[in-house]
Every structure is written in structure tokens, then in C-alpha cells.
Amino acid sequence: MSLIINNLSVKLDHTKILKDLNLEVKSGEYLALLGPSGSGKTTFLKTLAGLIEKAEGDILLNQTSIMKKPSHSRPVSVVFQDLRLFPHYNVKENIAFPMKLKKMKDKEIDERVSSLLNDVRLQGFQASPIHKLSGGQQQRVALARALATEPQVLLLDEPFSGLDEPLRREMGQLVHNLHVKKNLVTILVTHDKREAVQFADRIAFLHNGDLVQIDCPKNVFDHPENEYVGNFFGQLNRLKVIEESRKDWLDMDANVKVKDYIGKKIFVRPIRVDVKKERKESSSNLILPAQLTHFIEYPEYVDLKFQLINSSEQWSVNILHQSLKDYKVGENYWLYVNHEDIVSFE
Numbered sequence: 001m002s003l004i005i006n007n008l009s010v011k012l013d014h015t016k017i018l019k020d021l022n023l024e025v026k027s028g029e030y031l032a033l034l035g036p037s038g039s040g041k042t043t044f045l046k047t048l049a050g051l052i053e054k055a056e057g058d059i060l061l062n063q064t065s066i067m068k069k070p071s072h073s074r075p076v077s078v079v080f081q082d083l084r085l086f087p088h089y090n091v092k093e094n095i096a097f098p099m100k101l102k103k104m105k106d107k108e109i110d111e112r113v114s115s116l117l118n119d120v121r122l123q124g125f126q127a128s129p130i131h132k133l134s135g136g137q138q139q140r141v142a143l144a145r146a147l148a149t150e151p152q153v154l155l156l157d158e159p160f161s162g163l164d165e166p167l168r169r170e171m172g173q174l175v176h177n178l179h180v181k182k183n184l185v186t187i188l189v190t191h192d193k194r195e196a197v198q199f200a201d202r203i204a205f206l207h208n209g210d211l212v213q214i215d216c217p218k219n220v221f222d223h224p225e226n227e228y229v230g231n232f233f234g235q236l237n238r239l240k241v242i243e244e245s246r247k248d249w250l251d252m253d254a255n256v257k258v259k260d261y262i263g264k265k266i267f268v269r270p271i272r273v274d275v276k277k278e279r280k281e282s283s284s285n286l287i288l289p290a291q292l293t294h295f296i297e298y299p300e301y302v303d304l305k306f307q308l309i310n311s312s313e314q315w316s317v318n319i320l321h322q323s324l325k326d327y328k329v330g331e332n333y334w335l336y337v338n339h340e341d342i343v344s345f346e
């Protein structure tokens with residue numbers, strides 16, 4: 001199974017919402033689609049599912065274009081954020097609905113409903129009215145209904161965003177298990193970075209209708225395409241444009257390619273900074289003098305706040321709680337950054 005998207009563009013109300021998107025999703029791939037609100041994520045999923053008529057470009061499933069196929073004959077299912085369950089139908093009637101449209105036999109429908117309820121761990125819920133179910137259970141029904149026609153591509157538009165954290169984790173795991181079991185191509189729209197990083201083989205980042213980066217989670221974190229993507233994935237320490245005249249105080253070893261960064265802003269993740277009391281020679285580090293001004297203790301880590309000396313910038317360094325005893329507010333330290341942990345953009 002392969003899904004190839006070529007030069008896909010969508011114009012709504014004379015505005016280009018999706019701009020020449022190109023994407024090749026591999027067989028069995030789980031892709032997280034990220035991007036700010038209004039970037040075109042829902043429009044993209046709807047276009048794949050055939051719910052937007054005025055699309056240009058091509059969508060190929062197994063080397064065959066599905067662009068001209070109507071929504072119901074594409075092997076693509078969507079679970080929307082609002083689920084869109086039929087409130088007056090019970091669980092079985094909801095799940096059976098797309099199978100009835102396909103004119104499947106009653107016996108086959110019964111069997112498949114049972115098997116799907118088993119998949120989403122709602123055994124025996126056939127006759128339950130939708131309004132009697134919890135939010136998490138309703139999501140399972142929506143998921144079962146999406147899988148009822150045995151799609152090859154499953155699209156999920158932030159379906160778990162209304163759930164509390166433990167339930168969201170559980171649903172994420174359930175979807176991933178089903179993704180593997182049914183050998184699907186899955187595209188999950190989420191704004192939860194952890195959810196994206198946890199399950200996705202790759203992350204596609206959409207911004208203003210452009211796919212600005214498609215890469216594995218680690219690369220998006222360590223090598224974001226631009227400052228916007230970088231900040232979306234968590235805090236970045238920044239250092240203003242390095243000028244020729246600032247080379248010296250930067251203390252970057254002459255052997256290190258400081259020239260690479262002249263004229264650029266550079267960024268460093270708070271977990272990629274090492275703090276030392278003593279200044280040591282190092283040929284592979286950016287070394288910055290800084291004063292510890294305060295720190296914030298989070299349940300998982302401590303965020304040390306430093307004022308860079310010779311610069312107006314403030315930097316964060318994330319450490320584990322047990323290391324906190326090594327630090328004193330008001331004292332000066334040296335911040336070390338490995339050359340390969342420096343992020344810079346043109």
C-alpha cells in the first residue's frame with residue numbers, strides 16, 4: 001500500500017488553502033500532521049477523503065489516482081474531532097451504517113460489528129444508546145465505524161483532544177495497535193507533541209498551507225526547518241546574529257566552524273546545554289559565561305534560568321532534580337553546547 005500526493009492544491013473562496021503539497025506515505029506508516037490552527041490540516045484530510053471537490057493535483061493509492069473517485073468509493077476513512085455519530089442510533093446501528101450503504105448482508109454486518117467492538121474493546125455494547133456512553137466510549141464507536149469498511153487509509157482529525165490525559169494516552173495506544181494490526185496508513189492530526197512523538201514514524205508540519213517539514217520526530221526536534229517549527233516543538237534558547245566582532249567572546253574554538261554561524265541567529269534546546277563551574281578547554285563546544293538568576297521546579301525536571309554575560313539573552317537549561325544541589329542562584333557558570341546541538345537558520 002502506498003499513498004502519494006502530488007502537487008495538491010485547494011482554493012476555497014479564492015484563497016489558496018493548500019499550496020502544492022507533495023507527500024509520499026510509505027506502506028504501514030503512521031504519520032502525525034502538526035501545525036497551528038488554520039494551517040489547513042482539516043482541509044488536507046477532507047481532500048484526501050474526497051470531501052472537497054475543488055482540489056487540484058493528484059492523490060495516488062497503490063499507483064492509481066483516486067482524485068476522480070467520490071468519497072464513498074475511496075478506501076479512506078476519517079474520524080473527525082466532533083465524531084459525527086448518529087445520536088438516535090445505537091452503537092451497532094452507528095457502526096453498521098457505512099456497511100449498509102455498501103449493501104453488505106445482515107449476517108456479515110453482525111459479524112463485523114462484533115469483531116470491531118472487540119477491536120475497540122467495547123464487547124457487548126451493540127444495543128447501547130450513544131448518549132449513554134462516555135466520551136472515550138463514543139470515540140471507540142467512531143473509530144469502529146471508521147474501520148467498518150476496511151479502509152486502507154485512516155485519517156484522524158484531533159479525535160482525542162477533548163479527553164483527559166490518561167484517556168488520551170489510552171486511545172492513542174489503541175489506535176496505534178489497530179494501525180499495526182490492520183496494516184493501515186494512518187495520518188493523525190494532533191496538537192499534542194507528545195502524542196506525535198510517541199507513535200509517529202514521521203511528522204509532517206503544515207504552516208499556512210505549506211508542508212514545511214516532513215521528518216522523523218527526533219530530526220524535527222533537533223533540526224527544525226525554521227524558527228517557527230523549532231518553537232512549536234518546545235523552548236529554544238537563542239543567540240542573536242553572530243557578527244564577526246563577537247567571535248572572541250563567544251569563546252568558540254578557532255577550529256570549530258564559527259564562520260558557519262556568522263550572520264545567523266543560533267538556537268539551542270534547553271536539554272542540550274551542559275553547565276560547568278569551571279572553564280575547560282574544548283574544541284567542540286560553544287562556551288558562554290552566564291549567571292544563574294533563578295530556577296523553576298517542574299514535576300519532571302528543573303528549569304534553570306541564566307542571564308548570559310556580555311549579552312541581553314536569557315537562557316534555560318533543563319536538568320534533573322537530583323542535580324539541583326550543584327547550583328546556587330547568583331553565581332556565575334559556563335554554558336557548554338556541543339557543536340552539533342546548535343540549530344541555525346538562514
Ligand SMILES: Nc1ncnc2c1ncn2[C@@H]1O[C@H](COP(=O)(O)OP(=O)(O)O)[C@@H](O)[C@H]1O
Binds near residue numbers: 035036037039040043
Ligand atoms: N469552506 C471554507 N471556505 C473558505 N475558507 C475555509 C473553508 N474551510 C476552511 N477555510 C479556511 O482554510 C484555512 C484552513 O482551515 P482548516 O483546514 O480548518 O485548518 P486547521 O484544521 O489546520 O485548523 C482557514 O484559514 C480557514 O478559515
Ligand SMILES: [Mg+2]
Binds near residue numbers: 043
Ligand atoms: Mg482542523
